[in-house]
Amino acid sequence: MKLLPKDVYRELADALGEENISQEPAVLDGYAWQPAMNLTNQKWIPRPAAVILPATTEEVQTIVRICNQRQVKFKAHSTGWAAWGGPSQEGELQIDLRRMNRILELDEKNKFAVVEPYVCCGQLQSEAMKKGLTCHIIGAGPNTSALASATSAWGYGGTGLSTGYSGRNVLGVEWVLPDGEVLQLGSPGSHAGWFSGDGPGPGLRGIMRGFSGTQGSLGVFTKCAVKLFPWYGPPQPRVEGILLDVETDVPETEKMFFVVAPSFKKYADISYEIGNAEIAYWFCRSPLNAGVDLFMPRAGDRLFESKPLRALLKAFQHLGVALLSSPSKREVEYQEKVLRKITVEHGCILLDLSKAPGYGFWWWLMGVRSIPTALTFRAGGDFLTSYGSPVEYDNAIRQAEVAQECKQKYIDQGYFKDDMSDIGWGGIYEGTANWGHCETAAMFDRRDGQAEGRFKYLEDSARTTIEHTLGLGLSNLPPGAWKVYGPQLHNYHLWEARIKKAFDPNSVGDEQWYVPSIDEIEPKESSSDEQ
Amino acid sequence: MNDLATLKSDMEGCSRCSHCKWVPMAQIKSWRFAKICPSVDRYNFHAYSGGGKLIASNSILEGRSEVTDPVMEIVYRCQLCGACQVSCQAYRDDIDLADVLLALRAKCVTEGYVLPEHLLMIESMKKEDNTLGLLKADRGVWAKDLDLIDINTQKVEVLFHAGCRYSYDEDLRSSVRNWVRLFRNAGVDLGAAGPEESCCGGRAFEMGYQGEMKNFAEDMIGRIKASGAKLLVTPCSDCYYTFKYLYPKNGMDAGLRVLHAVEYADLLIKQGRLKLGKCASLRVTYHDPCHLGRRGEIYKMGWNGVNKLHRPVRFKQMGNLGIFDPPRNVIRSIPGLDLVEMERIREYSWCCGAGGGVLEAFPDFADWTARDRIEEARAAGAEAIVTACPWCERVFKDAIAAGGDPMKVYDVIDLITMSWGG
Amino acid sequence: MAKKEDLARIVGPERVVTEEDALIAYSFDSSFVKGERPECIVKPRGLDEIQRLVKLANDQGFALVPCSSHGPHSRGDTVPTASGSVIVDLSEMKAILRVDQRNKVAMIDPGVTFAELQTEVEKQGLRIEMPLLPRKTKSVVGSLLEREPTTGPKYNWDAIDPLCCLELVFGTGDLFRTGNAAGPGSLEEQWASGQAQKMPMGPAQTDIARLIQGAQGSLGIVTWATIKLELMPALSKGFFVAGQTLDELIAFTYQILWRKFPDTCLILNNVNLAAIAGLDPKDLPPWTLLYSLSGLTHLPEERLTYMEQDLAEIAGEFKVTPRRNLAGVAADRMVDLASRPSEEPYWKFRKRGACQDVFFLTTLDRTPEFIQAMDGLTREFGLTRENLGVYLQPIRHGTGCHLEFNLMYNPNRPEDSARLPALFERASRACLDLGGFFSRPYGLWSELAYAKCPDTVMALRKVKNIFDPRGVMNPGKLCFKKEA
Numbered sequence A: 001m002k003l004l005p006k007d008v009y010r011e012l013a014d015a016l017g018e019e020n021i022s023q024e025p026a027v028l029d030g031y032a033w034q035p036a037m038n039l040t041n042q043k044w045i046p047r048p049a050a051v052i053l054p055a056t057t058e059e060v061q062t063i064v065r066i067c068n069q070r071q072v073k074f075k076a077h078s079t080g081w082a083a084w085g086g087p088s089q090e091g092e093l094q095i096d097l098r099r100m101n102r103i104l105e106l107d108e109k110n111k112f113a114v115v116e117p118y119v120c121c122g123q124l125q126s127e128a129m130k131k132g133l134t135c136h137i138i139g140a141g142p143n144t145s146a147l148a149s150a151t152s153a154w155g156y157g158g159t160g161l162s163t164g165y166s167g168r169n170v171l172g173v174e175w176v177l178p179d180g181e182v183l184q185l186g187s188p189g190s191h192a193g194w195f196s197g198d199g200p201g202p203g204l205r206g207i208m209r210g211f212s213g214t215q216g217s218l219g220v221f222t223k224c225a226v227k228l229f230p231w232y233g234p235p236q237p238r239v240e241g242i243l244l245d246v247e248t249d250v251p252e253t254e255k256m257f258f259v260v261a262p263s264f265k266k267y268a269d270i271s272y273e274i275g276n277a278e279i280a281y282w283f284c285r286s287p288l289n290a291g292v293d294l295f296m297p298r299a300g301d302r303l304f305e306s307k308p309l310r311a312l313l314k315a316f317q318h319l320g321v322a323l324l325s326s327p328s329k330r331e332v333e334y335q336e337k338v339l340r341k342i343t344v345e346h347g348c349i350l351l352d353l354s355k356a357p358g359y360g361f362w363w364w365l366m367g368v369r370s371i372p373t374a375l376t377f378r379a380g381g382d383f384l385t386s387y388g389s390p391v392e393y394d395n396a397i398r399q400a401e402v403a404q405e406c407k408q409k410y411i412d413q414g415y416f417k418d419d420m421s422d423i424g425w426g427g428i429y430e431g432t433a434n435w436g437h438c439e440t441a442a443m444f445d446r447r448d449g450q451a452e453g454r455f456k457y458l459e460d461s462a463r464t465t466i467e468h469t470l471g472l473g474l475s476n477l478p479p480g481a482w483k484v485y486g487p488q489l490h491n492y493h494l495w496e497a498r499i500k501k502a503f504d505p506n507s508v509g510d511e512q513w514y515v516p517s518i519d520e521i522e523p524k525e526s527s528s529d530e531q
Numbered sequence B: 001m002n003d004l005a006t007l008k009s010d011m012e013g014c015s016r017c018s019h020c021k022w023v024p025m026a027q028i029k030s031w032r033f034a035k036i037c038p039s040v041d042r043y044n045f046h047a048y049s050g051g052g053k054l055i056a057s058n059s060i061l062e063g064r065s066e067v068t069d070p071v072m073e074i075v076y077r078c079q080l081c082g083a084c085q086v087s088c089q090a091y092r093d094d095i096d097l098a099d100v101l102l103a104l105r106a107k108c109v110t111e112g113y114v115l116p117e118h119l120l121m122i123e124s125m126k127k128e129d130n131t132l133g134l135l136k137a138d139r140g141v142w143a144k145d146l147d148l149i150d151i152n153t154q155k156v157e158v159l160f161h162a163g164c165r166y167s168y169d170e171d172l173r174s175s176v177r178n179w180v181r182l183f184r185n186a187g188v189d190l191g192a193a194g195p196e197e198s199c200c201g202g203r204a205f206e207m208g209y210q211g212e213m214k215n216f217a218e219d220m221i222g223r224i225k226a227s228g229a230k231l232l233v234t235p236c237s238d239c240y241y242t243f244k245y246l247y248p249k250n251g252m253d254a255g256l257r258v259l260h261a262v263e264y265a266d267l268l269i270k271q272g273r274l275k276l277g278k279c280a281s282l283r284v285t286y287h288d289p290c291h292l293g294r295r296g297e298i299y300k301m302g303w304n305g306v307n308k309l310h311r312p313v314r315f316k317q318m319g320n321l322g323i324f325d326p327p328r329n330v331i332r333s334i335p336g337l338d339l340v341e342m343e344r345i346r347e348y349s350w351c352c353g354a355g356g357g358v359l360e361a362f363p364d365f366a367d368w369t370a371r372d373r374i375e376e377a378r379a380a381g382a383e384a385i386v387t388a389c390p391w392c393e394r395v396f397k398d399a400i401a402a403g404g405d406p407m408k409v410y411d412v413i414d415l416i417t418m419s420w421g422g
Numbered sequence C: 001m002a003k004k005e006d007l008a009r010i011v012g013p014e015r016v017v018t019e020e021d022a023l024i025a026y027s028f029d030s031s032f033v034k035g036e037r038p039e040c041i042v043k044p045r046g047l048d049e050i051q052r053l054v055k056l057a058n059d060q061g062f063a064l065v066p067c068s069s070h071g072p073h074s075r076g077d078t079v080p081t082a083s084g085s086v087i088v089d090l091s092e093m094k095a096i097l098r099v100d101q102r103n104k105v106a107m108i109d110p111g112v113t114f115a116e117l118q119t120e121v122e123k124q125g126l127r128i129e130m131p132l133l134p135r136k137t138k139s140v141v142g143s144l145l146e147r148e149p150t151t152g153p154k155y156n157w158d159a160i161d162p163l164c165c166l167e168l169v170f171g172t173g174d175l176f177r178t179g180n181a182a183g184p185g186s187l188e189e190q191w192a193s194g195q196a197q198k199m200p201m202g203p204a205q206t207d208i209a210r211l212i213q214g215a216q217g218s219l220g221i222v223t224w225a226t227i228k229l230e231l232m233p234a235l236s237k238g239f240f241v242a243g244q245t246l247d248e249l250i251a252f253t254y255q256i257l258w259r260k261f262p263d264t265c266l267i268l269n270n271v272n273l274a275a276i277a278g279l280d281p282k283d284l285p286p287w288t289l290l291y292s293l294s295g296l297t298h299l300p301e302e303r304l305t306y307m308e309q310d311l312a313e314i315a316g317e318f319k320v321t322p323r324r325n326l327a328g329v330a331a332d333r334m335v336d337l338a339s340r341p342s343e344e345p346y347w348k349f350r351k352r353g354a355c356q357d358v359f360f361l362t363t364l365d366r367t368p369e370f371i372q373a374m375d376g377l378t379r380e381f382g383l384t385r386e387n388l389g390v391y392l393q394p395i396r397h398g399t400g401c402h403l404e405f406n407l408m409y410n411p412n413r414p415e416d417s418a419r420l421p422a423l424f425e426r427a428s429r430a431c432l433d434l435g436g437f438f439s440r441p442y443g444l445w446s447e448l449a450y451a452k453c454p455d456t457v458m459a460l461r462k463v464k465n466i467f468d469p470r471g472v473m474n475p476g477k478l479c480f481k482k483e484a
């Protein structure tokens, strides 16, 4: 086990206090157990040499400066869920940001909040709701950090139709660069408030992240303003229960529907129509068989064994859940009328969930809090995801179709739980924008030691993504993917590598989930650069 | 009880989602009161969370790390409040977090990683049959003049078990006596073991001295059986949890119905056998003691499978069947009291701080945890925090006294007594 | 001259302009930016030529100033600062390469103007979100690369909108495509698979388009872009809300934005409203909110009906009165005017012949502070109220606000011309000091704005060094001045 050099440890401990740093092996292992997205056949990821808990931007800066002076690689995380939040090799310093946990500002009128890394979406949403607002919550759930998703990772969420995508909801940002300098993106950098993240001049958000973030490879984000969105439901709804037992009172102006389309094509059609009609608060594909597996996995096992029941579930394969929401009865009535018209015109079935028993459960868990994705762990104890690039929705639906076929082979071989294969999840985003995403999860029990077969599936899904021109999906982005896709996509990796070099001259930011410095990819170029 | 190694699959199931640090997601109501685990909230390293201890256990089992003094601190700076298990099991079927925490402690003890404060308690239990280091002979003092039926010599229908803290804590003496008066008032003849009453052993078990509980349990069950009691009533939540969960989980059956005093009071009120008077107007909030609430959930027997992924949900120890409504019913039945709820209640209640041996070994941490709860009570607009456990009451009272806080602390029985003009 | 010959070899001799008048025309514009006369103007026709031009500039070390719109220019961003500069005039690259009706997106060359694009997409029932009355010659790509605010905050999710993907040549001469246009797959393969290059993010973990936006041509040259379109409403209805004070309009505006009702939504003072509608400011209330509601493909009348009913209630609550006419002008006409380019003369010049704009970003609730300060300043400089236009444009769903002051003056009156530069500078400084965010720092503003954010400057210089290491792209702009 690699430890930090004693004097480095001492320097860090002196700066932050003994109680905020540890190199106790059992403590460090708390950061080396990252099964989610651990795409190796090892159970553990590399153990950090030490873990440190800063409470302020200045402390983060101190840590990063010491890392630069002493050539120690680091990786920061917010809540630290998944392998990309941990080190890629031994000897690194793990920065756990959980002590930076405040909501610094919640601007009701201008609809944004300024948060620190360890504010989880559930917290932010509950405070925002009190002011008639809500935040975007990624599918992973309200336990994730609003800042992490906005600055450093993807940003897909079921409510994207009205709450967008994390990467596009960012306003001002405070960033401790890998060399220890603080950069404030946009208006906060000019002491003008947090309402804007781009400028003066070029939008430096462009080096902060793209479709995905740099996953902790390019410094540490210490504050960030995220857009908030109108919330028309009650400010503090009465909610009883914790999951399947949830009960709440839903206002009559919050209505949910199952929309069942007869085919992939028709499903895409109604998604375009619903987006264009500006009627729904959100609309997201969630095949019924997926719901069965999430909410009642044991019963699901039995259901899936029965041919007639399988056929019945198949009839609900192209299921989308729509939420209509407004403070006005008139508006919801209009929206419902249009929704009915669209579904009829496209030969779809519309089921009014609001009339179903336990409607509050659906509304609160799925419609508001985005909780169900975590249930994907229930059936097998783990899952992986694939396909799911952000793209025009026709293409997104095509992804579900391709995924269904590809995944079935691996279900047949016993690598994944039988969930009837198509559980393609994802909806349309940003109102009328017509883009969306549809990712396909696959559930399995990691403890059975069959990792290899699952890697093969990931490779297969990545390959078919390219074959069918389905964008760069989630299965195309494991560490080192740039080696394959960079050359296909205008050598984007070289530009990223140049950014990496310019902003992280000592290569102290763990680059596993991004790119290494250009010096490592093209040593020649960098030597000719020095002039 | 489970050996750590038998829980390896549970450990390996952890996805490190950190749900166990928060109240169940559906229940987050504010920024301030969204967290659920005092341990990680106070000490921050992931290892302090429920999931973190799961990982540490796995690491130790695999020989990647060892129990050391710092590890011991992590293990013991945990109230075993069970909140992490509730949040985890809100969506995981295959992880019994609380079992791992208990097994980890047992391992520490086996390997000699013990805290002197805990040892003192164990010694006291061994020597004096109580957790507080006091004389066994004084155990029955609390019941002086109450003329309880002595179960050592007579048969009874209803056995009253006071528990260690109520037996000895003089500040709480009136509470326990009032419980007896209350039940008497409803026409119930109570028996008690007097100085022969002994500790239930639950605390020893939680502290990691799992074997110790067996002796106490056997002793207790023997006495119960001899008394002929059909019902055991205890005002102590800790004991309640031991009877309802720990004994059956460890294959021990007292063979009688067990009710917490508030449950019994609620029942008697419903049966019309008890009538409560009025209180001066007071806005109160109720704190669910962990051991009466989520951990007081009856042990769910009957599933013997291996792969917990296939375990039917009804066998999951989710905490939602704990005792939540009876105390609230009792409070509501007293005119003048206005019961307001805190944000973290029922099975996702924030711990008072006293449990798991924390009060004995890390009083500052217990105090810190209690203060967070008092803050929450204040945020709910309460003038008083009401509980149904002497341990909670103790730690709240101490925290309030130290901080000069105007918040009042009552046991449910205190309110009942007040309603009678007591 | 060798350079001109080399240039001619790339674009053809007829597309290298060296006429004195043309060159002079590029050496200044209506801003106060002083510059150099370019050495020549080249008019490339496509990617290949542009790439070769950039490589030549790198080899020979001369500056390129890209420019997509026909003049007259007014921000100083196309005025060269280096001697021997070459203007890369893209205004004749006018192809509308593709309009995808289903995905509501167009792919266009940099020289396409708003009017040209609008005409084309209208045929497919679509429309483009536009800035407020752009001048007729304004390039769509140019405008959006400059982050000019558009008039419909509802459709504006992020600062980059409605710009989607770009094809561009970096200052290094390398070709790049941003967003999903980068791949995988060729454009044709992407189209065949249902894609339309609408997703602006990426590729992968950077957002190059965001860097190019706001760069004033200093990082690369865009050769085509895709633009997000919206449906042409089946019905549209405009409304005015007149306000004696701005505050009453602001509160109401926040509320209707929260309800996501209006398409067009902006606030003008009487001077600007008069200039656009051809009225006398005296006949108008000090402040007017203009908004439109639309009926879309499904049940358009019913949509308008419920919105109007709801709005009537909201208006009652906020004690304002939406109306369909103001001083004899129909709101519908105003909405229509506000959704197309300005007729000549350009609306800001109508009153006095010239205009200087001071604009920046803030939030809607803070605008009155700036307006008050500006009122004081213009009075101090003897500019009467009737010559100060004010335009408030909520952006990004109302999370921010573009605030624009239009200082209208007569360029032929010596005292006007004499005092304007000083007023402009004082006004700019005052707004900056009050916390105005000059996100698009042209001319003088670049000095002022970048002085406030040295950390941003350091980062931008690193970026510049990556994408234009030899500094051939529009040197001297933004914070890319010659370092002392």
Ligand SMILES: Cc1cc2nc3c(=O)[nH]c(=O)nc-3n(C[C@H](O)[C@H](O)[C@@H](O)COP(=O)(O)OP(=O)(O)OC[C@H]3O[C@@H](n4cnc5c(N)ncnc54)[C@H](O)[C@@H]3O)c2cc1C
Binding pocket: A036, A037, A075, A076, A077, A078, A079, A080, A081, A082, A084, A085, A086, A097, A117, A138, A139, A140, A141, A143, A144, A145, A146, A147, A148, A149, A150, A152, A153, A154, A155, A156, A157, A213, A214, A215, A216, A217, A219, A220, A221, A222, A373, A513
């Ligand atoms: C089960 C599961 C489901 C998921 N589902 C979705 C989904 O539906 N949609 C979606 O968009 N994503 C999803 N993700 C990925 C998710 O976006 C990221 O895991 C992350 O944003 C979640 O937030 P977090 O608090 O866990 O972040 P963390 O795990 O803390 O961090 C995520 C990444 O960002 C980096 N990072 C975090 N904070 C900082 C910081 N302050 N400074 C620098 N770097 C930082 C970390 O190093 C890490 O690489 C899922 C992940 C998992 C494990």
Ligand code: SF4
Binding pocket: B013, B014, B015, B016, B017, B018, B019, B020, B021, B050, B051, B052, B054, B087, B088, B089, B092, B095, B097
């Ligand atoms: S113990 Fe459960 S809740 Fe905690 S991190 Fe592990 S899986 Fe998540």
Ligand code: SF4
Binding pocket: B036, B037, B038, B039, B040, B048, B049, B050, B053, B077, B078, B079, B080, B081, B082, B083, B084, B085, B101, B351
């Ligand atoms: S039992 Fe309570 S204190 Fe211990 S880890 Fe779980 S939640 Fe934290």
